[in-house]
Amino acid sequence: MNQPFDEKTLSKMSMFGLTEYEARVYLTLIVKGGLEASKVSKYADIPRPHTYSVLKSLQMRGLVTVIPEAVNRYRAVPLDEGMDLLMEEQEKQLSYLRDAREELLSEIKPKEAIPTNHQSIVLLYYGRQNVYKLVDEMFARCEHTCDIMTTANGLVRFYKYFSDKASEFRNKDIKVRFIAPVTPQVEDFALKLSQLVELRHIDRLPYIRVVLLDEKEVLFAEFFDDDFKSTGRETGIWINQAELTKMMKTMFENTWQNTVPYEKKGEPSPSSD
Structure with a gap:
């Protein structure tokens, strides 16, 4: 296999919210440059049927752009820009979680864990x-x-x-x-x-x-x-x-x-x- 990355790097990418396939494809394009989908599949070592859906997902997240040609090629945004985009996603998700937490705390009133009467527990x-x-x-x-x-x-x-x-x-x-x-x-x-x-x-x-x-x-x-x-x-x-x-x-x-x-x-x- 011709992976342009090691498992340690791949694991770090997952910390930014990428799936394994997304991390493989993004890193492949970073290292190899613009590639056709068939070569992305080969170098990233992912099944061909998944390649287009993964590329589409990365495009929607702003991490990959399309180079229009007879056979389209795909290019990754620079790594520092990509990291910034992924961190922004994580920060937004954290903000949503904080809001959801406050809503749950205000909406759901738990029963007291320790009773106020004299019951022994x-x-x-x-x-x-x-x-x-x-x-x-x-x-x-x-x-x-x-x-x-x-x-x-x-x-x-x-x-x-x-x-x-x-x-x-x-x-x-x-x-x-x-x-x-x-x-x-x-x-x-x-x-x-x-x-x-x-x-x-x-x-x-x-x-x-x-x-x-x-x-x-x-x-x-x-x-x-x-x-x-x-x-x-x-x-x-x-x-x-x-x-x-x-x-x-x-x-x-x-x-x-x-x-x-x-x-x-x-x-x-x-x-x-």
Whole structure:
């Protein structure tokens, strides 16, 4: 086969909204110049019956022009112009999607995921972004206390994604207590976080996050990838069962009493006594 392009280039073209056949034909004409349909089919390595429909599609999108001759030849617009045209198409499509999104949000009123009555329920969440969204929703309902346990890397993630909320809690006199292993690798973030919440050090925790709010609701989140990324494999279990939240409150209090306040851990310099 005489393809004037490799599969990597072909794949990149598909990112601009071209089908495989459209990408093959357009790239062939870019590299080979003006060609008759039969030669386009040969060099692009696509079935002859599809060649004319693909050329017609590219013409309609402004990517190919016809050179009128006894046997018509086809010529591609310059690659930079073609890329600009395809990007404009994608931008318009994105604009249409945004408009459709707003219309759907205004037209369709979803049932509340978490009931406002006192019914006890359990909800499962998959994926770190979904768990973070849940945490954000929980914080919006918080009125008095917020207790959190997580790993050292979890401390960094919390500061990166929820430090603004922690500042808001402080301004509203909402008490936030945070337990995490403060390792040397996260010391800088721990220092910043300690200015917003009550932070205590614990030697070790499993790869799990516990968020307990107002003794009303609790989130258990297990993360398989304990990194700093905003996405990852994470499973969250949300529960508002009264007895369980009280039990978790007792567990947190016991852990809190057996941990070390961060400011007493050896700062401002990590020298040992």
